[in-house]
Amino acid sequence: MxxxxxxxxxxxxxxxxxxxxxxxxxxxxxxxxxxxxxxxxxxxxxxxxxxxxxxxxxxxxxxxxxxxxxxxxxxxxxxxxxxxxxxxxxxxxxxxxxxxxxxxxxxxxxxxxxxxxxxxxxxxxxMNKVWYDLDKNRGYIQAGACNQDMADAFSGTNFAIPSGRCPTVGASGLVLGGGWGFSATHAGLTCDSLVQTDVVLANGQHVSVDDRGDYRDLFWALRGGGGGNFGVNTAFSFELHEVKDDVTIFNIVWPGEKQIELLMALQDIQRNHACQISTRTKAYPDAPGAHPKHAQLLVATLGQFFGPREKALEALAPALKLVKPSKSDIRQMSYWQARDYLITDDPNGMYDVRSSYVADGLPREALERMLHWMTKWPGGSLLPQNMGILFAIGGKVRDVACDATAYVHRNANYIFEMESAWAPIDSPDVVRRQQAWLSEYFAAMQPFMLRQSYVNFPSRELPHWANAYYGTNLARLMRVKKKYDPGNLFTFEQSIPPA
Structure with missing residues (x-):
């Protein structure tokens, strides 16, 4: 200690x-x-x-x-x-x-x-320094480091910390909430590689926290319990993962036909190669106009396959044969080249988000409902590219017990996320209609969801947010909160309350 x-x-x-x-x-x-x-x-x-x-x-x-x-x-x-x-x-x-x-x-x-x-x-x-010790198989980051800082430090090596795809996202928030990225199904969440962290507690102490010392309960809570609940993290230590072999990236878009069949096939592909492939699959309209027609709804999948191109093509074949893609980029490259290909700064600007978890996959009825709600989009100046996304988060993530860390959602294969976004040119009425559509759409999809939500995709409108974020781990998190922050110094609208 x-x-x-x-x-x-x-x-x-x-x-x-x-x-x-x-x-x-x-x-x-x-x-x-x-x-x-x-x-x-x-x-x-x-x-x-x-x-x-x-x-x-x-x-x-x-x-x-x-x-x-x-x-x-x-x-x-x-x-x-x-x-x-x-x-x-x-x-x-x-x-x-x-x-x-x-x-x-x-x-x-x-x-x-x-x-x-x-x-x-x-x-x-x-506070954004990143360094590593290959002899100890450890990577070290200060709390202000972002995804890009980590990539810059490790790029060119054969080692990585599983992390997110948006370059400017803070690594602290990423790991404390769990940590989804395109390596999650293959190497686990970011928090699954965490071995130690330094934290300033409510009593002013700056302590080192791991799974062996006096703060084992706090270390449990910090792996998925969300940022800002228990203290201010100042540094992290991670186990490194070897990434010396090439991966295959894919970025495929299909025209507006056989959308249900394509989405079913893509879920089957993810299920059948749970630890080898990581997908972000979605449907979205081809233009920003209100109430798009069903035939305007495109299907797209983006991700990486941990293996050579020929094996990736075999895995993707059921979807590629179903409908001829309008865009198909499938290339073998190094892990770090793939990381650069897959980065995004989305979302950005003004937006609202909802998320839920999906246990196995979305059945036909759920996909039909999803596409129906996409045709009800009320319009705006921006192309709504994130109306309904399935982020694969099964595979290796499911190998960890739900109560082994505070991240409770180990029984899910996907995060289902939906957004509305607007620009300054959009009138207040347009924004209100978009937000109403988002709330109604989210509610309509709940019968097919686990009623769980990702704490790193928070929403102020989420009902029963504490149970949605933390599920069966909530009571234990509340006890940890009372122990380390009895005066509730670290409190905000959706902070964990003390027991």
């Missing part, structure tokens, strides 16, 4: 009144009155090894902006660009003593806007 850099002060929880709306609930208009002043903020800034960025200063607009621009008007009191764990400790103590709401940010990609705030934004992006 390591207990380092603890500040010689009383526990944050003893500082003044209990902190209200602490965590990262943006726009919490009922928060306790801020007891800050420019003088106090300047004192905090002088104490940081990094930088405190105030409104009006150069860099503030960039530092404050979240990925989901629908929350861009939630402007922080200040942005603390932390350089190390010492800065994180100071910021947490300042927020507690001044009863000031705060949010924690590593990448800023929280879909529901929980990584922004009207209080103090504690940003760890400047």
């Amino acid at each position: 390591r207990d380092s850099n603890a500040l010689p002060r009383r526990n944050f929880l003893q500082a003044g009144a209990a902190l209200l709306y602490a965590g990262s609930y943006p726009g919490s208009l009922n928060a306790a009155p801020a007891l800050h002043s420019p003088k106090n903020l300047r004192a905090l800034g002088r104490s940081l090894h990094g930088r405190l960025v105030l409104p009006g200063e150069m860099g503030y607009a960039m530092a404050a902006a979240p990925n989901n621009a629908r929350y861009a008007d939630i402007l922080p009191l200040a942005v603390a660009m932390c350089a190390d764990a010492h800065d994180v400790q100071l910021c947490l103590r300042w927020a507690a003593e001044h009863r000031q709401q705060f949010a924690i940010r590593s990448g800023g990609h929280n879909y529901a806007g929980f990584s922004t705030t009207r209080g103090l934004l504690i940003d760890v992006k400047a």
